[in-house]
Every structure is written in C-alpha cells, then in structure tokens.
Amino acid sequence: MTETLSTIGEMCSQFGVTPRTLRFYESKELLTPERDGSRRLFTRRDRARLKLILRGKRFGFSLEEIRQLLELYEIGDQQMTQLARTHELAEHHLAALIAKRDELDLAIADLRDQIGQVEGLLAERQKAAE
Amino acid sequence: MTETLSTIGEMCSQFGVTPRTLRFYESKELLTPERDGSRRLFTRRDRARLKLILRGKRFGFSLEEIRQLLELYEIGDQQMTQLARTHELAEHHLAALIAKRDELDLAIADLRDQIGQVEGLLAERQKAAE
DNA sequence: GATTACGTTGACGTTAACGTCAATCCTTTT
DNA sequence: AAAAGGATTGACGTTAACGTCAACGTAATC
Structure with missing residues (x-):
C-alpha cells in the first residue's frame, strides 16, 4: 500500500x-x-x-x-480477554450518544418554537407598518 | 401566581x-x-x-x-429593532444544532459498525470454545 | 554560504470554569 | 447564650487545552 x-x-x-x-x-x-x-x-x-x-x-x-x-x-490487535470489556464500553458510549441525540432533538424542537414566535412578531410588525 | x-x-x-x-x-x-x-x-x-x-x-x-x-x-421585552437580528441568530443556532445532530447520527452509525464487529469476534470465540 | 522554510524541544503564559478555604453574618434550635 | 446550620464575600488554587516565545537543527534555495 x-x-x-x-x-x-x-x-x-x-x-x-x-x-x-x-x-x-x-x-x-x-x-x-x-x-x-x-x-x-x-x-x-x-x-x-x-x-x-x-x-x-x-x-x-x-x-x-x-x-x-x-x-x-x-480492536484488531486486542487480546480476546478484553473483547467483552470493549463491547461493554462500546454499548455504553452508544447509549450516551443516543441520549445526546434525543436531547438535541428536544433542543431543536424548542428552538423551532422560539423562531416561530419571533416570526409571528415580525409578521405583525409588517402589517402594522403597511 | x-x-x-x-x-x-x-x-x-x-x-x-x-x-x-x-x-x-x-x-x-x-x-x-x-x-x-x-x-x-x-x-x-x-x-x-x-x-x-x-x-x-x-x-x-x-x-x-x-x-x-x-x-x-x-424575547418578550425586546425592542422591535432587535427582532430581526434575534431571528437571524436563532436560525444560525438552529442550523448549528441540526448539523450537530447529523454528525451525531454519523457517529452513532460508525459505532454500531464497531459493535457489530466486536460481536462477530465474540461469537467466533464462542464457537471455538465449544 | 547565507537566507528562507519548516521542523524540533523546552518552558512559561493564558483562559474557562469552577474548587477550596477563611472570615463573617444571620437565624433557628438546644 | 451558645451552638449549629445555612448563607455571604473575598481571594487564591486548580485543571484542561492549548498559545506563545526562545533557541536550536536541517534542508533546500537563491
């Protein structure tokens, strides 16, 4: 190579x-x-x-x-005896990542709400100014 | 209240x-x-x-x-003049969050791969030990 | 062969985000 | 009233993750 x-x-x-x-x-x-x-x-x-x-x-x-x-x-050069531990660690990390994503989804939803509100106010101002 | x-x-x-x-x-x-x-x-x-x-x-x-x-x-007590800026900031932040989630999804997929490989090795060891 | 470009190893400095400790002050409980 | 429980304000300490600078080495280039 x-x-x-x-x-x-x-x-x-x-x-x-x-x-x-x-x-x-x-x-x-x-x-x-x-x-x-x-x-x-x-x-x-x-x-x-x-x-x-x-x-x-x-x-x-x-x-x-x-x-x-x-x-x-x-993993390639790891000892077999450590494989189980590695597996556990990986599962743990995966769970953490998924939890993080779930919370991120929540945060995104919240923020979308906020933006909706701001856009509402901006629209009102438009109307009032015409 | x-x-x-x-x-x-x-x-x-x-x-x-x-x-x-x-x-x-x-x-x-x-x-x-x-x-x-x-x-x-x-x-x-x-x-x-x-x-x-x-x-x-x-x-x-x-x-x-x-x-x-x-x-x-x-937002409630903000000046109207700042609303547009606020809106921009919010959109920016939203984009950042979404990008972060996309990358998280990628990381999750990668990790799932790794776990699959480890599980494969663990299964092999099972077979070899019976 | 001198300069320029790119790299090296110390070693000290910096910023963020608190931890830790001392001295002091109420307030309530014994 | 003495002690204990919870709070306050400094002020200095700590850890992570580098930044910055000095002094030096080597290699190519003018």
Whole structure:
C-alpha cells in the first residue's frame, strides 16, 4: 500500500489545527506519529484518529474521554480477554450518544418554537407598518 | 401566581450543582437572582435558565455561547429593532444544532459498525470454545 | 554560504470554569 | 447564650487545552 505519510505542516492545513495541538495530542498519547530523525511523520492511522478526536471535541467530550473512545477503534490487535470489556464500553458510549441525540432533538424542537414566535412578531410588525 | 423562590441550597440539590457554580453563573450574568438582604433567591426564570445552561454544557457550548443563546428565550421585552437580528441568530443556532445532530447520527452509525464487529469476534470465540 | 522554510524541544503564559478555604453574618434550635 | 446550620464575600488554587516565545537543527534555495 502507498504509505502516504504527512508532515506536521500538511496535517495542520488539512485539519485546521496548529502544530502545538498535534504535539499536545501526541504527548497525551492520542496520536503516535513515526519519526524521520526528529521530524514527525503522521500515518493514515493518525489521520483517522485525529478525525475522531476533532469530532469528539465538537460533541463536548474531553480529551481523556476521547482517548477512551479511541480504544474502540483499535480492536484488531486486542487480546480476546478484553473483547467483552470493549463491547461493554462500546454499548455504553452508544447509549450516551443516543441520549445526546434525543436531547438535541428536544433542543431543536424548542428552538423551532422560539423562531416561530419571533416570526409571528415580525409578521405583525409588517402589517402594522403597511 | 405562586412565587416559588428557591434558596441557593435548594437549587443545588435540585440541579446537582454547587453554590460556587451558581454564584459564578451570576457573576457572568447568566442568572440574576433576587435578594432577601444578602441571601440569594432564585426565581422561576432562573430555574428555567439554569436548565438551559446545563443542557448547553452537555452539548459542549461555552458559557459565553450559552449566554448568547439565552437571549433567544428573552424575547418578550425586546425592542422591535432587535427582532430581526434575534431571528437571524436563532436560525444560525438552529442550523448549528441540526448539523450537530447529523454528525451525531454519523457517529452513532460508525459505532454500531464497531459493535457489530466486536460481536462477530465474540461469537467466533464462542464457537471455538465449544 | 547565507537566507528562507519548516521542523524540533523546552518552558512559561493564558483562559474557562469552577474548587477550596477563611472570615463573617444571620437565624433557628438546644 | 451558645451552638449549629445555612448563607455571604473575598481571594487564591486548580485543571484542561492549548498559545506563545526562545533557541536550536536541517534542508533546500537563491
């Protein structure tokens, strides 16, 4: 397979982050780029993980939580003895995501109400001004 | 109407927060409790706002963003001249929420995949062990 | 060979969102 | 009246998640 390794600069422009951020994530063991001497080379795996990290952040998860969740995507080389635990963790996370979506749906409905009210007022003003 | 004012202690047990948190929110003008001498008395309005604040936090919004969003729920006494702006802000927020939900749906689907894979492996182990 | 571009490792600074602690003040209960 | 329960205002501390800056290395380019 084509190795497609990325320098830190390439990563930054592709994902809209700073070098400091990527080094910070490495220090927290969220990313584990290879090295060419001292220069970092980010792999396909790193890019996939960064995508998940940024997604997690948008949902309000902490980096530590995200680190846990990344384990789910690292099943290939896991020991069988940990599979059950992994499964449990995944189910837990799934439940959390679904709960979050349900609440989001609620929030969206609420906001739609508010907008309806505002539009009502705007329409009134229209009428009064003609 | 029944005035139902709450002390800080009541608020804390009802919402699962600390006094410090409520005072902090007041300092940021997210809450504006009345006073009985120096003691804070939280109104129905404060309770409604706190509910929205905590919801917002679960979605990963900052307190400053939440402060903006709370404006949407404060339309009654607004000037007409600000209505259009409010409307725009609301639409913007709605779009953000919907985008967030779409991404959440994606994340849920991804995770379901992962769980499917784990369950597959668990089933294999079952077979191999019989 | 000097400059420019891109990278590295410290190390200290910053912001948000509270935690924690001390000193003080009512108010009610013993 | 003494003690206990709940509240107040500072004020300093803490953690997460980076920002910022200095000093240095290496590689290509003018």
